[in-house]
Amino acid sequence: MAEPKVENSTSPVGESKIRIDAREKVTGAAIYADDIQFGNSLLHARIKRSPHPHALIKKINSEKALALPGVKAIVTGQDFPGYIGLYLKDRFFFCRDRVRYVGDPVAGVVAVSEEIAEKALGLIEVEYEILEPVLDPEYGARPEAPLLHPDLGKYAVASFIFPQPGTNISNHFKIRKGDVNGAWEKCTAIVEHKYRIPHIQHVPIEPHIAIAKVDEAGEITLWGSSQSPFAQRNLIAQSLGISPGKMRVIAPYVGGGFGCKAGVSMESLAVAIAMKVKGRPVKLLLTREEEFFTAFVRQGLTAYFKMGCDENGRLLAMENTFYWDGGAYTEYGVNITRAAGYSSSGPYEVPNVKTDSYCVYTNHPVGGAMRGFGMPEIHAGLEQCIDELALRIGMDAVEFRKLNCLKTGSTLVTGSRMHATGLSQCIEKTAEAIGWGKKAPPSAPNKRRGKGMALMWKAPAMPPNAGSSAWVELAEDGTLNVGVGGQEIGQGVFTVAAQMAAAALGVAYESVRIAAPIDTRYSPYEWQTVASRLTWSMGNAIVNAAKDARKQILDIVAEAWDETPDDLNIVNGVVISYKSEKEIPLKNLVIYGLPKPGDQGWRGGPIIGRGSFMPTYVTGLDAETGQGERAVVHYTTGAQAVELEVDLDTGRIEIIKGVSTFDIGKAINPELVEAQMEGGFVQGMSSALFESLQLKDGVLRNPSFVDYRIATSSDIPKDLQSYIVEVPQDDGPWGARGIGEHSMVPTIPAIANAIYDAVGVRLEGPPFTAEKVYLAMLDAGIVK
Amino acid sequence: MAFHKINITINGGLEQVVVPSNMTLMQMLRENLALTGTKNGCSAGECGACTVLLNGEPVNSCMVLAVECDGTNIVTVEGLAGDQQLDPVQEAIIQSGGVQCGFCTPGILISARALLDRNPDPAEEEIREALVGNLCRCTGYVRIIESVKAAAKV
Numbered sequence: 001m002a003e004p005k006v007e008n009s010t011s012p013v014g015e016s017k018i019r020i021d022a023r024e025k026v027t028g029a030a031i032y033a034d035d036i037q038f039g040n041s042l043l044h045a046r047i048k049r050s051p052h053p054h055a056l057i058k059k060i061n062s063e064k065a066l067a068l069p070g071v072k073a074i075v076t077g078q079d080f081p082g083y084i085g086l087y088l089k090d091r092f093f094f095c096r097d098r099v100r101y102v103g104d105p106v107a108g109v110v111a112v113s114e115e116i117a118e119k120a121l122g123l124i125e126v127e128y129e130i131l132e133p134v135l136d137p138e139y140g141a142r143p144e145a146p147l148l149h150p151d152l153g154k155y156a157v158a159s160f161i162f163p164q165p166g167t168n169i170s171n172h173f174k175i176r177k178g179d180v181n182g183a184w185e186k187c188t189a190i191v192e193h194k195y196r197i198p199h200i201q202h203v204p205i206e207p208h209i210a211i212a213k214v215d216e217a218g219e220i221t222l223w224g225s226s227q228s229p230f231a232q233r234n235l236i237a238q239s240l241g242i243s244p245g246k247m248r249v250i251a252p253y254v255g256g257g258f259g260c261k262a263g264v265s266m267e268s269l270a271v272a273i274a275m276k277v278k279g280r281p282v283k284l285l286l287t288r289e290e291e292f293f294t295a296f297v298r299q300g301l302t303a304y305f306k307m308g309c310d311e312n313g314r315l316l317a318m319e320n321t322f323y324w325d326g327g328a329y330t331e332y333g334v335n336i337t338r339a340a341g342y343s344s345s346g347p348y349e350v351p352n353v354k355t356d357s358y359c360v361y362t363n364h365p366v367g368g369a370m371r372g373f374g375m376p377e378i379h380a381g382l383e384q385c386i387d388e389l390a391l392r393i394g395m396d397a398v399e400f401r402k403l404n405c406l407k408t409g410s411t412l413v414t415g416s417r418m419h420a421t422g423l424s425q426c427i428e429k430t431a432e433a434i435g436w437g438k439k440a441p442p443s444a445p446n447k448r449r450g451k452g453m454a455l456m457w458k459a460p461a462m463p464p465n466a467g468s469s470a471w472v473e474l475a476e477d478g479t480l481n482v483g484v485g486g487q488e489i490g491q492g493v494f495t496v497a498a499q500m501a502a503a504a505l506g507v508a509y510e511s512v513r514i515a516a517p518i519d520t521r522y523s524p525y526e527w528q529t530v531a532s533r534l535t536w537s538m539g540n541a542i543v544n545a546a547k548d549a550r551k552q553i554l555d556i557v558a559e560a561w562d563e564t565p566d567d568l569n570i571v572n573g574v575v576i577s578y579k580s581e582k583e584i585p586l587k588n589l590v591i592y593g594l595p596k597p598g599d600q601g602w603r604g605g606p607i608i609g610r611g612s613f614m615p616t617y618v619t620g621l622d623a624e625t626g627q628g629e630r631a632v633v634h635y636t637t638g639a640q641a642v643e644l645e646v647d648l649d650t651g652r653i654e655i656i657k658g659v660s661t662f663d664i665g666k667a668i669n670p671e672l673v674e675a676q677m678e679g680g681f682v683q684g685m686s687s688a689l690f691e692s693l694q695l696k697d698g699v700l701r702n703p704s705f706v707d708y709r710i711a712t713s714s715d716i717p718k719d720l721q722s723y724i725v726e727v728p729q730d731d732g733p734w735g736a737r738g739i740g741e742h743s744m745v746p747t748i749p750a751i752a753n754a755i756y757d758a759v760g761v762r763l764e765g766p767p768f769t770a771e772k773v774y775l776a777m778l779d780a781g782i783v784k
Numbered sequence: 785m786a787f788h789k790i791n792i793t794i795n796g797g798l799e800q801v802v803v804p805s806n807m808t809l810m811q812m813l814r815e816n817l818a819l820t821g822t823k824n825g826c827s828a829g830e831c832g833a834c835t836v837l838l839n840g841e842p843v844n845s846c847m848v849l850a851v852e853c854d855g856t857n858i859v860t861v862e863g864l865a866g867d868q869q870l871d872p873v874q875e876a877i878i879q880s881g882g883v884q885c886g887f888c889t890p891g892i893l894i895s896a897r898a899l900l901d902r903n904p905d906p907a908e909e910e911i912r913e914a915l916v917g918n919l920c921r922c923t924g925y926v927r928i929i930e931s932v933k934a935a936a937k938v
Contacts, residue, residue, distance in 0.1 A: 018878060022883050023878065025883050026861075026874040026889055027861065027874065028860065029821070034820075035814075204887070205823070205920070206885070255885050288826035490886065491884070492884070672881070675923065678923065678924040678927070679884065682924030682926075683921065683924070705828070712916045712919065712925075713915040713916055713925040714912045714913065716925050716926065718908075720924070
């Protein structure tokens with residue numbers, strides 16, 4: 001029987017519903033981890049950190065610190081021998097024998113106040129033997145570089161990561177597709193470039209925070225600002241050698257994540273410290289200064305690109321080498337370097353590709369996931385080379401992209417086929433909206449105006465079997481409570497979760513609540529809130545849970561009415577029959593069931609629907625060639641363009657207009673999708689123009705908002721446009737794919753290409769500060 | 785550490801609080817009065833998440849000592865809404881979609897309220913200028929600026 005048409009007319013999917021969390025967030029009622037009240041039993045922790053980028057710990061003397069009144073305990077690495085890490089277990093909670101970056105935790109103090117804990121830090125004496133540091137990834141990859149992890153060969157590692165024991169290379173991902181060497185002679189034009197992408201910070205406005213409490217039985221509760229409550233439960237418990245069932249993680253709203261609150265970082269320190277003061281909650285709140293260099297950073301990258309095309313502009317070959325500055329520990333970063341490898345062609349069909357993506361240990365801050373997961377970094381150089389190649393062959397850059405970009409069925413760099421994609425439409429829409437090919441005059445005689453475009457692709461980078469689950473239950477009033485384990489980090493996932501649950505069950509969006517905060521004891525499992533995977537993966541779990549509840553409801557009603565479920569539907573919270581035209585509100589049956597006629601008992605009972613989703617089709621890739629049947633679940637694709645002005649007197653860049661178009665399969669909530677595109681564009685713009693962690697000899701020189709500038713309200717373009725293309729994903733809910741990260745992937749190269757269009761200079765890497773642009777113009781003889 | 789008893793009007797109600805000399809207004813609001821809507825983003829006066837109105841002027845509450853606030857009138861995000869309805873800036877930021885993670889939102893709302901109180905019909909440049917001390921990492925500011933424009937029309 002055909003699906004009743006009426007269901008669509010009441011579906012909130014595709015509508016720009018108001019955010020479910022907006023009201024509590026604007027009234028100050030929304031609770032974040034630091035807002036939870038623990039009363040007088042709360043203790044405060046601070047961390048003693050290494051001042052050296054690379055050294056051996058010879059001795060730690062904490063006697064004086066322990067004698068300070070108010071100090072309750074001091075913790076060092078000697079008490080915690082277990083390794084921890086997401087893809088590669090290469091890290092201890094606290095350093096045991098060696099420190100590997102400035103900021104590496106050496107000891108933890110817990111005291112009755114933050115002031116006393118801070119004072120005690122100064123009384124801990126640590127004796128170091130200083131070692132030569134590795135401060136550059138290319139050098140670090142060489143055999144003569146000092147070895148930072150002599151035990152690399154002993155670390156537990158995911159099956160798809162390839163460490164090289166005896167070196168500082170913690171992952172080497174290779175693509176060997178076609179015959180690159182044979183292809184170069186067939187190329188009419190070849191470009192070669194080196195680009196450097198600096199480390200940057202995520203800069204959530206809410207700093208990292210964790211509060212841990214361990215009871216007498218050893219059961220651990222952790223409250224924190226977390227994108228990964230379930231992964232934290234599992235990884236911290238594993239490292240402690242306890243059952244994950246003894247660990248409970250409670251995660252309220254996250255005040256910005258962008259990847260830095262994924263996996264495990266400082267949370268393990270709070271847990272370790274709390275184990276020494278059983279029964280007392282222990283709070284560890286990073287200072288803004290600590291946030292800049294002890295939380296995960298975005299890895300630095302040194303990238304070499306070589307690419308060539310034939311006389312018609314068709315791409316024939318690429319040879320790309322990436323040296324990732326993974327930092328002191330690469331437990332998470334190794335998978336960024338893998339993702340960069342299997343995406344190394346960019347969104348283009350290229351028959352011959354050779355890629356080497358190296359994750360290299362250095363004595364820099366720890367690299368981790370950041371919005372885009374390697375894609376902004378590699379696209380920054382790649383998309384500039386594409387522009388250069390088009391110029392070299394005498395083709396318009398947009399035409400060149402349209403010719404070479406991935407289409408449905410194109411062969412990917414890993415050998416598999418591209419799924420349905422609307423990338424070509426994204427290019428056309430973006431070119432049209434930016435007015436491609438039309439040159440407007442600059443706003444002043446001392447300014448030059450330019451336009452630039454860049455494309456992108458990105459897949460969720462995750463283990464092949466990352467799973468989601470959900471439940472739905474109805475209350476006495478027919479309202480729907482939806483249990484999820486995915487976290488609201490600002491992206492709006494609770495809102496789209498509510499929309500999808502409402503649509504799949506047949507109730508109003510306004511009658512849905514999300515069971516929050518996420519609590520691993522009550523919430524259904526979710527791998528992590530990362531990879532722009534929730535709308536798709538968790539969405540599928542929610543739809544399955546709602547369908548399960550729907551079937552239970554319709555079966556009961558069909559039995560009661562002596563009809564078949566196929567003739568029934570749930571519309572706006574009411575079960576209706578298309579056959580008998582009977583109806584009954586959900587609230588009349590979802591808790592107490594329905595009475596049988598003649599007082600002959602009851603049928604049904606409380607309704608609870610369950611659903612889960614896990615991709616089952618992702619295959620491995622050959623370790624030598626990077627070829628395989630299906631590397632990832634899907635790719636979101638898109639394009640951005642900018643129009644900007646360069647001030648010839650100062651080198652200052654002003655972004656006048658930005659355009660974003662992404663193929664997200666289906667917009668469950670179009671305004672939320674546009675909001676992601678706007679926020680991502682501005683974060684990408686900020687990384688292009690302003691942001692860089694200035695590391696000198698391993699020491700961060702700019703750990704504050706004054707010295708590390710991010711975009712403010714005065715920096716954004718007056719005209720920022722966002723467009724949605726919808727070519728459905730075959731296994732997405734209503735065809736949806738993710739958008740959260742993608743919106744900042746092409747921004748750096750779009751701006752770089754526009755700078756070139758305006759003044760004809762290219763820089764080795766961002767940030768494109770006024771000073772650097774001016775000096776480049778001076779070098780090129782554009783200004784005198 | 786010396787302690788001080790201060791009288792302070794907070795969101796329209798008179799409070800008497802005992803505070804140590806080195807306690808900031810932000811700490812007093814969050815820790816002594818459980819007004820946790822005021823957020824701590826940097827404790828250095830750089831991010832604007834802790835902005836409150838002090839005698840009608842927006843200030844970073846992490847940069848003001850509580851003891852300095854004796855006899856003053858403070859409005860926090862919890863005090864913006866009336867009993868029955870939201871402040872127009874709150875309603876507008878909801879409708880414009882200017883909220884994402886929500887951590888900067890309280891400070892943004894206070895800065896916007898302060899702007900509209902002194903200039904009921906600000907130009908876009910004036911709105912951008914008024915919010916320049918409130919960092920937001922999620923939204924790209926577009927919808928926040930739109931919401932202040934919309935609230936000005938109410």
